[in-house]
Amino acid sequence: MDITFLGGAREVGRSAILIDDQLLLDYGQLTADPPQFPVSDPEPEAVVVSHGHLDHVGAIPALLKGSRRPEVHWTPPTSDLTRTLAKDTLKLHGNSPLCPFSEEHVHRLGEVGRRHSYREPFPVCGGRDAGGYVVTLYNAGHIPGSAHVVVDDGDTRVLYTADFHTDDQRLVSGTTTRPDADVVICESTYADVRHDDRADVEQRWAETVRTATWEGGAVVTPAFAIGRTQEMMLVAAANDISPYVDGMGVEVTRLVRQYPEFLRDPEMLQQATSNARFVSGRDGQRRRIADGNEVIVTTSGLLAGGPAMSYIPAIRDQPTNLITLTGYQVEGTPGRQLLKTGRCELDGRVLPVSARTELYDFSAHADRDGLEAFLSEYREAELLLNHGDSCVDFAEELCAKGFDASAPELGATIEVWSRPCRTLELLSTLSNSEPEVWHPLCGVLSSVSGPARAPSRFDRNDVWNARVNTPALPCSLTDSRLGSLVEDRACQWTNLDWAYCILLRIRCSWHQGSIDWRPTTRRRLAWVESHTLHHTRHRRIVVTMHTMTTQFATQTFPMQITTA
Numbered sequence: 001m002d003i004t005f006l007g008g009a010r011e012v013g014r015s016a017i018l019i020d021d022q023l024l025l026d027y028g029q030l031t032a033d034p035p036q037f038p039v040s041d042p043e044p045e046a047v048v049v050s051h052g053h054l055d056h057v058g059a060i061p062a063l064l065k066g067s068r069r070p071e072v073h074w075t076p077p078t079s080d081l082t083r084t085l086a087k088d089t090l091k092l093h094g095n096s097p098l099c100p101f102s103e104e105h106v107h108r109l110g111e112v113g114r115r116h117s118y119r120e121p122f123p124v125c126g127g128r129d130a131g132g133y134v135v136t137l138y139n140a141g142h143i144p145g146s147a148h149v150v151v152d153d154g155d156t157r158v159l160y161t162a163d164f165h166t167d168d169q170r171l172v173s174g175t176t177t178r179p180d181a182d183v184v185i186c187e188s189t190y191a192d193v194r195h196d197d198r199a200d201v202e203q204r205w206a207e208t209v210r211t212a213t214w215e216g217g218a219v220v221t222p223a224f225a226i227g228r229t230q231e232m233m234l235v236a237a238a239n240d241i242s243p244y245v246d247g248m249g250v251e252v253t254r255l256v257r258q259y260p261e262f263l264r265d266p267e268m269l270q271q272a273t274s275n276a277r278f279v280s281g282r283d284g285q286r287r288r289i290a291d292g293n294e295v296i297v298t299t300s301g302l303l304a305g306g307p308a309m310s311y312i313p314a315i316r317d318q319p320t321n322l323i324t325l326t327g328y329q330v331e332g333t334p335g336r337q338l339l340k341t342g343r344c345e346l347d348g349r350v351l352p353v354s355a356r357t358e359l360y361d362f363s364a365h366a367d368r369d370g371l372e373a374f375l376s377e378y379r380e381a382e383l384l385l386n387h388g389d390s391c392v393d394f395a396e397e398l399c400a401k402g403f404d405a406s407a408p409e410l411g412a413t414i415e416v417w418s419r420p421c422r423t424l425e426l427l428s429t430l431s432n433s434e435p436e437v438w439h440p441l442c443g444v445l446s447s448v449s450g451p452a453r454a455p456s457r458f459d460r461n462d463v464w465n466a467r468v469n470t471p472a473l474p475c476s477l478t479d480s481r482l483g484s485l486v487e488d489r490a491c492q493w494t495n496l497d498w499a500y501c502i503l504l505r506i507r508c509s510w511h512q513g514s515i516d517w518r519p520t521t522r523r524r525l526a527w528v529e530s531h532t533l534h535h536t537r538h539r540r541i542v543v544t545m546h547t548m549t550t551q552f553a554t555q556t557f558p559m560q561i562t563t564a
């Protein structure tokens with residue numbers, strides 16, 4: 001399976017991942033001036049969408065140009081949110097080069113959209129028998145309808161986490177499922193952040209807001225329309241605060257309430273909706289609200305547009321007024337500028353803001369601890385980190401902890417294998433280039449998967465069988481030719497690379513905890529430990545081996561092998 005990162009690699013925004021040139025996961029835009037789109041214009045057979053945020057769906061209608069009609073698979077809320085966002089993009093940038101699609105393309109979404117619930121596998125690109133896949137969506141706990149996407153081609157299982165949260169929010173429950181996977185493409189937005197306890201953040205926000213209004217001030221709470229606005233409505237309701245709600249969040253609230261099965265507590269959102277007052281924006285309504293000592297939840301969350309552009313100028317010159325930002329403010333946005341300088345660009349003019357500005361972390365993403373807890377379930381998988389500003393550092397830190405992790409570059413294609421497939425790949429290379437090592441291994445495979453055969457006659461099923469029957473292997477291996485090769489110090493290092501690669505892959509990766517290593521094997525491994533591998537011919541294989549041995553070492557005894 002080939003995985004190509006067309007966007008969202010070592011960056012946040014324009015997420016787009018292409019599998020085998022035929023299945024596209026997400027197709028978003030990066031909010032910037034001008035907006036940026038994925039690095040190529042793919043023509044997939046099918047598309048699966050993780051969730052309805054602009055950086056994941058912002059360019060989806062552009063996939064329906066000309067005669068192209070790939071099926072687009074998503075949850076019902078994601079389908080509706082994509083359409084809402086597309087219409088907003090048309091309103092902002094329609095008929096300009098800043099918008100890569102037209103109203104016609106948005107209309108076509110109705111023809112190609114296929115709605116799915118969580119945990120219901122469905123075939124895409126013809127299904128597995130026709131060279132396609134079976135895809136399953138699982139709750140990702142980020143916003144209503146957000147999904148982890150599992151793609152299975154019958155051999156390799158890829159888990160694309162997309163954006164997720166491991167903790168409960170008031171709007172949606174956190175992710176709890178950890179589907180089996182050979183490869184995990186994991187977001188890392190907050191890989192270098194630890195969130196404060198959510199209950200504390202809420203309490204601080206509510207107290208500050210109450211104090212500000214008691215003292216006669218107005219409070220503006222900028223919030224993203226999708227997810228954050230509803231979350232702030234719920235937080236307000238739980239703390240007896242009745243906010244005005246303005247901007248696209250009003251429509252989105254109505255939209256997500258149609259899908260109670262994708263909400264943590266539909267009843268609570270109903271109460272929060274009754275508790276809030278929605279703003280139409282007609283007849284100077286915003287001005288009147290801004291002049292009262294009211295709480296206003298409004299777009300945009302980064303102060304980069306929306307009705308916030310009416311409220312902030314109206315309240316900015318009174319120090320009794322308060323602006324409570326509700327999440328991370330991206331570099332280069334007016335929100336970031338306000339936090340850093342106390343000044344803010346409003347309608348093209350940079351103006352001083354005397355109103356107090358405070359930042360509260362109501363994030364819908366897992367933080368460092370959440371990411372690590374999630375990934376601890378995937379110690380044997382290959383990890384590809386994306387969707388973050390520090391993907392490379394995070395990958396290095398995970399490697400140091402024994403994971404097989406990397407951070408692909410924008411535009412990179414990564415070839416991935418399932419565990420049995422990778423083993424088979426190693427075995428077949430070995431059968432050609434290192435017959436001396438191959439033959440005993442061939443015997444091992446034969447012993448667990450039927451009569452001896454020529455190397456070329458083993459297939460994936462044999463490797464799976466070897467996995468299932470692995471507990472029987474250590475005894476036969478200690479007496480095998482492989483065993484003596486390991487002890488034979490005159491043996492070529494390259495042979496040992498191969499031998500151990502296979503040995504460790506078969507014996508450790510699948511049954512790490514259950515093998516009781518014999519003293520002789522321990523001695524052999526200790527001998528390997530005292531050497532450093534230098535192997536440049538097949539770097540990938542050595543890297544795999546490195547990972548295996550590191551994992552192995554953390555469980556049994558220290559072992560350091562440095563790769564070329």
Ligand SMILES: [Zn+2]
Binds near residue numbers: 051163
């Ligand atoms: Zn998101």
